Amino acid sequence: MSAPNPILAVEHLSIAVDTAGGLLAVEDVSFDIRAGEVFGMVGESGCGKSLCALAIAGLLRPPVHVTGGAVRFDGQDILRMPSRQFRHLRGGKIAMIFQEPMTALNPLMTIGDQIGEMFVLHEGLGKAEARRKAIGALERVQVPSPKRRISDYPHQLSGGMRQRVMIAIALACRPSLLIADEPTTALDVTIQAEITELILELCRAQGTAVLMISHDLGHVAEISNRVAVMYAGRIAEVQTGQAVFQSPRHPYTSALVASMPQPGRRLAEGRHSLVEIRGVVPPLGQRREGCQFAPRCPRSDAACKAAVPPFTALQAGGKVSCFHHV
Amino acid sequence: MPPPPSLRKEPVAVSSVLGRRLLQSLVTLLVSVLLVFFMFSVIPGSFADAIGGEKRAVSAEVKEKLRTELHLDEPLPERFVHYLSDLSQGDLGKSFAMRRPVLDILLERLVASMRLAVAAIGFAVVVGVPMGFLAAARKGTWVDAAVMMLAISGLSIPGFWFGLLAMYLFALELRWLPTIGYGHGDLSHLVLPAMTLGIAPLALIARTTRAAVLQVLGEDYIRTARSKGASERRVVLRHMARNAFVLILTTIGLQFGSMLGGSVIVENLFSWPGIGALLTQAVAQRDIPLVQGCVLLIIVFFLVINTLVDLAYIAIDPRIRYS
Numbered sequence: 001m002s003a004p005n006p007i008l009a010v011e012h013l014s015i016a017v018d019t020a021g022g023l024l025a026v027e028d029v030s031f032d033i034r035a036g037e038v039f040g041m042v043g044e045s046g047c048g049k050s051l052c053a054l055a056i057a058g059l060l061r062p063p064v065h066v067t068g069g070a071v072r073f074d075g076q077d078i079l080r081m082p083s084r085q086f087r088h089l090r091g092g093k094i095a096m097i098f099q100e101p102m103t104a105l106n107p108l109m110t111i112g113d114q115i116g117e118m119f120v121l122h123e124g125l126g127k128a129e130a131r132r133k134a135i136g137a138l139e140r141v142q143v144p145s146p147k148r149r150i151s152d153y154p155h156q157l158s159g160g161m162r163q164r165v166m167i168a169i170a171l172a173c174r175p176s177l178l179i180a181d182e183p184t185t186a187l188d189v190t191i192q193a194e195i196t197e198l199i200l201e202l203c204r205a206q207g208t209a210v211l212m213i214s215h216d217l218g219h220v221a222e223i224s225n226r227v228a229v230m231y232a233g234r235i236a237e238v239q240t241g242q243a244v245f246q247s248p249r250h251p252y253t254s255a256l257v258a259s260m261p262q263p264g265r266r267l268a269e270g271r272h273s274l275v276e277i278r279g280v281v282p283p284l285g286q287r288r289e290g291c292q293f294a295p296r297c298p299r300s301d302a303a304c305k306a307a308v309p310p311f312t313a314l315q316a317g318g319k320v321s322c323f324h325h326v
Numbered sequence: 327m328p329p330p331p332s333l334r335k336e337p338v339a340v341s342s343v344l345g346r347r348l349l350q351s352l353v354t355l356l357v358s359v360l361l362v363f364f365m366f367s368v369i370p371g372s373f374a375d376a377i378g379g380e381k382r383a384v385s386a387e388v389k390e391k392l393r394t395e396l397h398l399d400e401p402l403p404e405r406f407v408h409y410l411s412d413l414s415q416g417d418l419g420k421s422f423a424m425r426r427p428v429l430d431i432l433l434e435r436l437v438a439s440m441r442l443a444v445a446a447i448g449f450a451v452v453v454g455v456p457m458g459f460l461a462a463a464r465k466g467t468w469v470d471a472a473v474m475m476l477a478i479s480g481l482s483i484p485g486f487w488f489g490l491l492a493m494y495l496f497a498l499e500l501r502w503l504p505t506i507g508y509g510h511g512d513l514s515h516l517v518l519p520a521m522t523l524g525i526a527p528l529a530l531i532a533r534t535t536r537a538a539v540l541q542v543l544g545e546d547y548i549r550t551a552r553s554k555g556a557s558e559r560r561v562v563l564r565h566m567a568r569n570a571f572v573l574i575l576t577t578i579g580l581q582f583g584s585m586l587g588g589s590v591i592v593e594n595l596f597s598w599p600g601i602g603a604l605l606t607q608a609v610a611q612r613d614i615p616l617v618q619g620c621v622l623l624i625i626v627f628f629l630v631i632n633t634l635v636d637l638a639y640i641a642i643d644p645r646i647r648y649s
Contacts, residue, residue, distance in 0.1 A: 057553055059549060059552055059553055087557060088555060090552070090553060091553060091554040091555030091556075092555055098553075103545065103546040103547065104546045104547055104549075104550045105550065106547040106550070106551070106565055106569070107547070107643075107644070107645055108568050108569055108572070108642070108643060108644065109564075109565075117554060117564075118554055121554060121555050121556060121560075122555060153644040153645070155645050166550075169550075169554065170553075
């Protein structure tokens, strides 16, 4: 199902946390992202989506590390690449935005220096030239009066402004892939859409593919070409943004869609509570054999508890990991 | 379009910080002068009693004459008011024993004490910071364990005991360094006292550094720096070091500030002609003006260093500059 020229191919990626037993946090995750595509990744907290993002950017730190699989960027296996070479890609070709704009910027450096550092590192520019280009980068993310703001420190900016600065840093060197790990979760609702729109617009303009990570299925389904739904360390299904929302194939995804609040529905159906998925996500360390969703799944049977369902390719494109998919 | 003025914070003026500091310092000084003054009026024995010591009996008549001469017969509150009014004119009084202005004596002794304090804090920082850094970089390994063991030992071994051991090893056995004394101000005489005075601060600084480095390395902005493609070296030097230093600076300042007061034992042990040795001598002789002077100097030193640390923070940390 690999379309032409995937910019990123993740193959059977597994990530473990080094503890006494060595816990697998992410298992057998495979997907690819095409050049210029917006690829969404959804899941509850702890499902491993952020770990996947950090692994792709080579930013996992002990005690967390990749235990298997490969990540190919533009055909090169980046996990087995010499660190110096990988460093060149990181920031230059693969950029990342994080969830917390309040803490992601160095409090003792001006934002001009922090943006400019990208040009120093990847384009070998001098300080003055880097600063000049940093003003341009700040202008692109629509920060008002960039010439003055360039000398500000992070604590002088609001959360939304800081996230704009993060975007300016990430997109400074026109990367081929932007990993956005819940870039709007920590922001006020009123500016969330603004920031998302800014990211998408800039990436579209310069042909940057986006891996958009979120816990909000509706949000991701709306903006992504394709979406991967993760549950307890594995991919449940991959479909186009529209299909994943309108015709989810994995019972987990359909339960997620069913549980989304819709204005007026509760009253119309005479219910007193929102629809929920019964049970809880198995915590890391208490995962079981077979499909992790089986205990909460209305369709599960003995087979689900015995083995992990292999992926079934869907006719309309995409894949689903379920013996009894919808 | 310029942002509304209320959103842009203006830098804090250094002078206002200094002014506030000065005011606080004055109160601290006043309280401590009061404390020392009345403490010495409560403890038994006066200069007139102490002058003879145990061997020589001084006649009651001589004692009485001395008491009058030194105004020791005046009521305490009156003496205190005199002292304060002299002090406000920069007059620290005359030493009972040496019959010379206290200020002159202090200034003579200050050089020796400052040399010792600067050498000791220098030793503590130059050795302690890299040690803590190394422990953090090798966290969880035997290097980390060894450094932290040394740090705990440094904190718990009494200074005079460490000094005696060092004296025995380097001066008596190896004969590399002189045992005691100031020499003629040469460096070889400075080494052992400085090490002895610096060992506890060194241990504390090493521990603080380790904790600071580990804390900063766990911050989100370090991950951001790595995500930019910065080398580990650059991450450490440009992003970690300054942030960690902000956390260590207070410890260094406090340790340096309390060094004059902490030098009492070391100066006596090594016969170092500084403020600490002078203070012990003055206390033994109940030489109240001299004791007052020493204590004042020790406090002023502490306050000055703390003010310098505050100013350093303003220079380093923009969050303070604009808050």
